Amino acid sequence: MKLYTYFRSSAAYRVRIALNLKGLAYEAIPVHLLRDGGQQLAPAYRAVNPSALIPALEDDGAIVHQSLAIMEYLDELHPAVPLLPVGALARARVRALALTVACDTHPITNLRVLKYLKGPMGLSEEVKAQWYKHWLGEGMAMLEAHLANEPQTGRFCHGDAPTMADCCLAPQVFNAQRFELDLAPYPTIMRIHANCMALPAFAAAHPSQQPDAE
Amino acid sequence: MKLYTYFRSSAAYRVRIALNLKGLAYEAIPVHLLRDGGQQLAPAYRAVNPSALIPALEDDGAIVHQSLAIMEYLDELHPAVPLLPVGALARARVRALALTVACDTHPITNLRVLKYLKGPMGLSEEVKAQWYKHWLGEGMAMLEAHLANEPQTGRFCHGDAPTMADCCLAPQVFNAQRFELDLAPYPTIMRIHANCMALPAFAAAHPSQQPDAE
Numbered sequence: 001m002k003l004y005t006y007f008r009s010s011a012a013y014r015v016r017i018a019l020n021l022k023g024l025a026y027e028a029i030p031v032h033l034l035r036d037g038g039q040q041l042a043p044a045y046r047a048v049n050p051s052a053l054i055p056a057l058e059d060d061g062a063i064v065h066q067s068l069a070i071m072e073y074l075d076e077l078h079p080a081v082p083l084l085p086v087g088a089l090a091r092a093r094v095r096a097l098a099l100t101v102a103c104d105t106h107p108i109t110n111l112r113v114l115k116y117l118k119g120p121m122g123l124s125e126e127v128k129a130q131w132y133k134h135w136l137g138e139g140m141a142m143l144e145a146h147l148a149n150e151p152q153t154g155r156f157c158h159g160d161a162p163t164m165a166d167c168c169l170a171p172q173v174f175n176a177q178r179f180e181l182d183l184a185p186y187p188t189i190m191r192i193h194a195n196c197m198a199l200p201a202f203a204a205a206h207p208s209q210q211p212d213a214e
Numbered sequence: 215m216k217l218y219t220y221f222r223s224s225a226a227y228r229v230r231i232a233l234n235l236k237g238l239a240y241e242a243i244p245v246h247l248l249r250d251g252g253q254q255l256a257p258a259y260r261a262v263n264p265s266a267l268i269p270a271l272e273d274d275g276a277i278v279h280q281s282l283a284i285m286e287y288l289d290e291l292h293p294a295v296p297l298l299p300v301g302a303l304a305r306a307r308v309r310a311l312a313l314t315v316a317c318d319t320h321p322i323t324n325l326r327v328l329k330y331l332k333g334p335m336g337l338s339e340e341v342k343a344q345w346y347k348h349w350l351g352e353g354m355a356m357l358e359a360h361l362a363n364e365p366q367t368g369r370f371c372h373g374d375a376p377t378m379a380d381c382c383l384a385p386q387v388f389n390a391q392r393f394e395l396d397l398a399p400y401p402t403i404m405r406i407h408a409n410c411m412a413l414p415a416f417a418a419a420h421p422s423q424q425p426d427a428e
Contacts, residue, residue, distance in 0.1 A: 050359035051314060062303050066317070069309035076302040088290040089276050095283035100265060102313070103280070107321045116348070127335070134330070145264035 001026040002058040004048060006033050006040075007210035010106060010171035011067040012055035016205035017167045018071045022081045026057075030212035033111055068095075068102055071164050083164040094158045097146060097165035101172045105139025109175070129179075136176055140186050143169070147188040155195050162196060170196045174207065215240040216272040218262060220247050220254075221424035224320060224385035225281040226269035230419035231381045232285045236295045240271075244426035247325055282316055285378050297378040308372045311360060311379035315386045319353025323389070343393075350390055354400050357383070361402040369409050376410060384410045388421065 003019065003026045005012040019026050031054055032039045039045060040052050049056040049065045056065045057073070064070050075083045084091045107113070109132050117128045147153045157165035173193045176183060183190055196202045207213060217233065217240045219226040233240050245268055246253045253259060254266050263270040263279045270279045271287070278284050289297045298305045321327070323346050331342045361367045371379035387407045390397060397404055410416045421427060 046359075050363060051318070051356040053318065053356075064303070064306045064310065066310035066313040068313055068317075069306045072309055073302050073306040076305065088287050089278070091290065092278045092283045092287040095286055096278065096280035099280040099282055099316070103282075103317045103321050104265070104267065107317050108327060112352075113322060113349075120348070121341070121345075131335075134334070135327075138326075142265040142267075145260075149264060 002029050003027070004029045004031050004045070004054060004056040004058070005210070005212075006031055006054050007207040007213045009033065009054045010110075010175050011053070011102075013171035013174065013205055013207060014067045014102075014167045015055050015057065015070050016210075017162075017170065017202050018074055018083055018164070020201035020205050021083070021162060021167075021199075022074060022078050024074065024078060028211055030210075032212070068098060068164070071098075071167060075164075083162075083167065085158055085161075085163060090152065090158060093150070093152060094163045094165045097143065097157050098163075098168045100143050100146070101139065101165075101168035104142065105136065105172060106175075108135040109139075132179055133181055136172075136179065136181055137185075139172070140176060140181070140183075140189060143172075144186045144189050147192065153188065153192075156192055162199065162202075166192065166196050166202075169193060170202055216243050217241070218243045218245050218259070218268060218270040218272070219424070219426075220245055220268050221421040221427045223247065223268045224324075224389050225267070225316075227385035227388065227419055227421060228281045228316075228381045229269050229271065229284050230424075231376075231384065231416050232288055232297055232378070234415035234419050235297070235376060235381075235413075236288060236292050238288065238292060242425055244424075246426070282312060282378070285312075285381060289378075297376075297381065299372055299377060304366065304372060307364070307366060308377045308379045311357065311371050312377075312382045314357050314360070315353065315379075315382035318356065319350065319386060320389075322349040323353075346393055347395055350386075350393065350395055351399075353386070354390060354395070354397075354403060357386075358400045358403050361406065367402065367406075370406055376413065376416075380406065380410050380416075383407060384416055 005028050031045055040054055046052050056063050057070045064073050071083055084094055114128055117123045152158050154160045156162045219242050245259055254268055260266050270277050271284045278287050285297055298308055328342055331337045366372050368374040370376045
């Protein structure tokens, strides 16, 4: 398998964790989101993924895009070390936690949105930073509200083994730390994050450990 | 089952289509996103869904939130009239198309983001409209690029039966029409949309047909 990745992309980071948890070897193909005006926007990468977004997984010649779809795909084909628990309600809870990050936190604060605020909208670096912290804070507060109050939360987002939800949580915390968001209001997220990062699968997927790290 | 819904919420619209396709009866519980400063933000609704987002499904006392997690849940428990095709790669394609709408189009253009642009950021109605059209256009272009070029596209997003991807496509087109986006650049989306809206399950889920329609 080949993974089109960028060391700091949190969507790519999710998939790297999932691959590592399952013990699946892959070749990393770095796509630099800032170099050459954004290598993901070039025709060569659009031929791989017409959405021009990272990550994409190439498996036996076929391309799968969207990090959550990639994780579901890996889970269906390689069910050992499952990323979803048993039972429809439990699976729904894990998917909903993952989507809280992937739909309602990350897309509003990702690179292409931040670039649009500064470029076409002409807003200042300060306003851009306010935007980032506002929406990241909203998303983290939603996730904390679920994790802190739902009895299914354990050492990880759902019970005592990592799931797809943890694969989304850890990269989002990395982003929050990088942009110096105050993380004190999110003790449950941070407790789970510490448990995640103690696992080699998460640690090896961290941006600093990637071949294209800067 | 009870569905916490708002007639114009495109995430709720997705789930209404899925319930109708499967022939599952449900009680609609309207939550007005604009009245009373947003009824979804009130403690009564936060007790149902701490994320304070619509929709949420109540099934036998349990709550499932996030529209895509709800659709996966319904598909696992009520597999007749499947929302996902057979085969891991086909399922991944449908999920990725659904996520292209649910992650990379809708959250950047939803009500809470538009309110923030006008309120705390103090931007004009005109700039807000530009934002909306820019990100909606980006999302529609991504979806069109996949649908127009991938051989799996049929009468619907994947083959000739509606899936989870169509449950996301139709509400997004409704939003685009409502905000008068030029839809000429998206002929494949619009062809599929016409096929969707010819089905009673889609037509009955349309915002104009809801008990809380205005």
